[in-house]
Amino acid sequence: MTPKRLLQLSIAVALVTIVLKGIAGYVTNSMGLISDAMESFVNLASAMFALAMVTIAARPADENHPYGHHKAEYFSSGFEGILIVGAALAILWVSIVRLRSPQPIEQIGWGLLLSIVSSGFNAALAWVLFRAAKVHRSIALEADGRHLVTDVWTSVAVVVGIVAVHFTGWLWLDPVLAIGVALNILREGAHLVWRSSQGLMDAALPPESRAAVQATLDRFAAQSPDGAQLRFDDLVTRSAGQRLFADLHMHAPGDWTLERAAGLRDALEQALMDAVPGLRVTIQLLPLGMEARAVQLAPNA
Structure with a gap:
């Protein structure tokens, strides 16, 4: 399934969970379930933007x-x-207000059932998104999947908390649990913002990809034809x-013909692209003993 189809599915699931969790929060009057429903609106907005x-x-x-x-x-x-951080701050504010004036929880059975069903949808979708993110190397799918996993654990914590309130x-405990949910959401939001900033600043390849590149270069250097000493x-x-x-x-070697050197370069480029799917390689040919001129950056004035 393509990333676009998956995100369209994510939008549909977000709409379903908003309805289910919204009803659960309404019938139970639980701040934990209400905060869980508020996060589902973030799921919807983020899935639409990701699409x-x-x-x-x-x-x-x-x-x-x-x-x-x-x-x-x-x-x-x-x-x-950013949306996750905003939702967390809103949940914190409402939870603190509720903490100052606690209210009883009602119709727990229906509320828990609806919350568990919606969490099942999110868990299944998150599993699909994570698998697709690896196949398509898509940070948008990965981010959506991570958010859904956070939502699932949030729902689990809310259900446990409501049961505890019922028996104790x-x-x-209900608004305190909602505050804990908000702090967890805040952490996940900050992590996504940090990862995005690293991508926009041209971060290096992941360690496993860099290791695959270096292993390929070492193999070509060790298997040079005619005992030639290649260097990268x-x-x-x-x-x-x-x-x-x-x-x-x-x-x-400087005595190689351009055709021979270019042929080996092409073979190396193909080997690197096979070792790291999605890699685009640019290799500059130089004779042994010649170094490329380093670019010196002027210091800030």
């Missing part, structure tokens, strides 16, 4: 964006993180949404 960004990210490269539009997905996860009679240096990598980039220098 828009994934659509933009799928556009092909053009004259103004020669490297494509893949970074649009980082805006999606960043926006979702401690009405203050100035390796630079970056991530941009679904796209991964690597730039490096390949030093070959």
